[in-house]
Amino acid sequence: MFNRSHVLLSLKEGAISGLPLVVGYFPVAMAFGLLAKNTNISLQDSSLFSLVVFAGASQFMALDLINAGMTFGNIILATFFLNLRHLMMSASLSVRLQAIQRHWLLFIAFGITDESFSVSSLGDKTLNAPFLLALHGVSYSSWVLGTVFGYLVGTILPVSVQSSLGIGLYAMFMALLVPALKKSSQLLMLSIFCGILYATISYLKLIPDSWCLIAVIITASAIGALVLKDELLEVTA
Amino acid sequence: MKSYLPLILGMMLVTYIPRLLPLLIITERPLHPFFKKFLLFIPYTALSVLITRGMMEATGGMQLVTFVGLGAAALCSWFKGGLVLSVFVAIVASFLSLQIL
Numbered sequence: 001m002f003n004r005s006h007v008l009l010s011l012k013e014g015a016i017s018g019l020p021l022v023v024g025y026f027p028v029a030m031a032f033g034l035l036a037k038n039t040n041i042s043l044q045d046s047s048l049f050s051l052v053v054f055a056g057a058s059q060f061m062a063l064d065l066i067n068a069g070m071t072f073g074n075i076i077l078a079t080f081f082l083n084l085r086h087l088m089m090s091a092s093l094s095v096r097l098q099a100i101q102r103h104w105l106l107f108i109a110f111g112i113t114d115e116s117f118s119v120s121s122l123g124d125k126t127l128n129a130p131f132l133l134a135l136h137g138v139s140y141s142s143w144v145l146g147t148v149f150g151y152l153v154g155t156i157l158p159v160s161v162q163s164s165l166g167i168g169l170y171a172m173f174m175a176l177l178v179p180a181l182k183k184s185s186q187l188l189m190l191s192i193f194c195g196i197l198y199a200t201i202s203y204l205k206l207i208p209d210s211w212c213l214i215a216v217i218i219t220a221s222a223i224g225a226l227v228l229k230d231e232l233l234e235v236t237a
Numbered sequence: 238m239k240s241y242l243p244l245i246l247g248m249m250l251v252t253y254i255p256r257l258l259p260l261l262i263i264t265e266r267p268l269h270p271f272f273k274k275f276l277l278f279i280p281y282t283a284l285s286v287l288i289t290r291g292m293m294e295a296t297g298g299m300q301l302v303t304f305v306g307l308g309a310a311a312l313c314s315w316f317k318g319g320l321v322l323s324v325f326v327a328i329v330a331s332f333l334s335l336q337i338l
Contacts, residue, residue, distance in 0.1 A: 080251035091259035171310035171327030194285035
C-alpha cells in the first residue's frame, strides 16, 4: 500500500514531530532516575519502570507511594485510575488512524502518552503507522535513556533549567491547543468550560483527582458533541 | 535491595491495557455519529484539563512561574503561531521568571 519513500517520509515526519518530546522528556526522566535512586530502587528496576510502564505521572506517583509505605496492590490500583485517561485518548486516536495493519496497533498503543497524543491528534500530519511509530519511538528512547542517565549521573542541569523544561511540556499542550481555539470561539468556550469545571471539582476535592480528570473529559466532550456544530470538527480535523 | 518486579509488571498491565483495547476495538469500525463526534472532541477537552491540572499542581512559587510560562506560550501561539517558537518562548519566560522571583 505504501511505497518505500512514503514510509521513509512518514518516519522522518514522525521523528521531527517527536523532537519537542525528546527535549521535554529527557530532563523529566533524569529527575525520575535520580529520585528512584534516592528511593533505594536498583538501577535495573528503575530502568524497567521506564522501559515497560512508560507513563511519567504514574511513575512519579509510584515513587511517592512507595515512600509512603503503600502496598504494591494499592499502587497498581492508583496507577490504573490515573491512566484511565489514556483509554479516552486511545479511543479518540483510533477514529483518526489511516490504513494501519492491525499488528502495528500493539506497538502504537504502548506509546500513547498525554504528550504524544496531543502531538498526533492536534498536529497536521497523516496518522499512519510509520509516523506514529517514529513519534512514539523517539520519545520512548528519550524517556528510557533519560532515566538511566539520571540514575547514573544525577541531574547535570541546574534546577531552574530543569523546571523550565518541565513547564515546556505544558507549554507544548498550550501551543497545540491555541491555534484550534483561535479558529473557533465555540471550541474556545468549551476549553474554558473544561478548565473551570476541573478547577472547581479539583479545588473542592469532591472526587479523587484521577476520577476528576476523566469525568471532566467525558462530560465536556459529551457536551461538545451535543451542543456544538458538526462543521467545527471538519475544520480542525 | 528490594525487588520491585511485581509492582512494575502490574503497573505495566494497567497502563498498557487501557492504551491498547480502544485501538483494537474501535479502529476501522463504523461508529454512531454522536460517538464519533464525542471522540473527536477529546483532544481539546483532554488538553484543556491537563493544562489546568498542571497549573493547579505546581506548588509555592512554581505556580506563578508556570502561569507566566503558559501565558507566554498562549500569547505567542495566538499572535505569532508556531509550535517550536511558542514552546521556546515559554521555556525562556519560565527561566527568567525563576531568576527574578
